[in-house]
Amino acid sequence: MREYRHPQITEVQLESVLYALSDPIRLSIVRQLAREGEASCAALENGRPKSSVSHHFRVLREAGIIKTRNDGTSRINELRDNELAEVFPGLLPAILAVRS
Amino acid sequence: MREYRHPQITEVQLESVLYALSDPIRLSIVRQLAREGEASCAALENGRPKSSVSHHFRVLREAGIIKTRNDGTSRINELRDNELAEVFPGLLPAILAVRS
DNA sequence: TCTATAGTTCGATATAATTCGAACAATAGC
């Protein structure tokens, strides 16, 4: 499967990041990635249809919040937390500090 | 005109705050309030139709981000930044620190 | 090659949000 397009961190929009994280499902995905470091899409499905989950990953990816790489038939996702800290310092930590 | 309903700060949802701030118009309103302390709705209209601006103020108000009080025929808006800092410490500062 | 696994993409439907004009409400000042 082809590689994904990830935006350069410098072209990531604050509005897009806030929008992506305003969805409960996407926020829970991000929280889980923060806890576990990285995870496949399947590990974050939680019984939802794959197509829905795939959509949410795409939103997170295009917003610049996660990075997805291929590993066999799986996609491994991880937060771009260090990069995000460069452009939006303190933002992700402030969000992740909120109790779910 | 009757008073507005403002949510208790403890019942403010992170998702709602992020969503409210993901709109460029609302974000610019919040930035202006952060700079100027408080302002009427008219001062933040920037040529847009009043009904649209009123809508955005309502979203910000119901998300728990601003407080609106009556002053004659005007409504004076201010950020609930101190309260927000109690429940989402560092969030608003991180957002406001981003260059517009 | 055949099959299972892991996701993506498409398409259709449903739901929600935005936008803005028009009508309305409340206050101030004359």
Added chain:
DNA sequence: GCTATTGTTCGAATTATATCGAACTATAGA
């Protein structure tokens, strides 16, 4: 009371998002 000023609310049109099944792609392993 009349008028101007400020904003709200309503309603309708447009646009955006979410959801999910079905078809598809790509890889791994037997």
